[in-house]
Amino acid sequence: MSSSVKKMEGKKLRQNSQNQSKTVKTPSPVQFVGDIKTEFNKISWTSREELKTYTQIVVGATFIMGLSIYAIDLLIQGALTGLGNTIRLITG
Numbered sequence: 001m002s003s004s005v006k007k008m009e010g011k012k013l014r015q016n017s018q019n020q021s022k023t024v025k026t027p028s029p030v031q032f033v034g035d036i037k038t039e040f041n042k043i044s045w046t047s048r049e050e051l052k053t054y055t056q057i058v059v060g061a062t063f064i065m066g067l068s069i070y071a072i073d074l075l076i077q078g079a080l081t082g083l084g085n086t087i088r089l090i091t092g
Helices: 005-020 029-042 048-091
Strands: none
Touching: none
């Protein structure tokens, strides 16, 4: 074995022994709830005005997209109907 391979194996053994010696501490329920409250205080909540504005934008965009899909559907339907009528005229 080369010296670099031996070094890597030694390093892995040291890491495994360190990982096994570490114990994971589970927080108490009171500490857990306290941590949740702390995290909730870090959240930046949107204001009522921002929420109204964003809601209007989403509803408006949804309405416009619905109308555009409807218009495209009508165009495709008209084109297919016209194509069908043209084929009927040609074939008799």
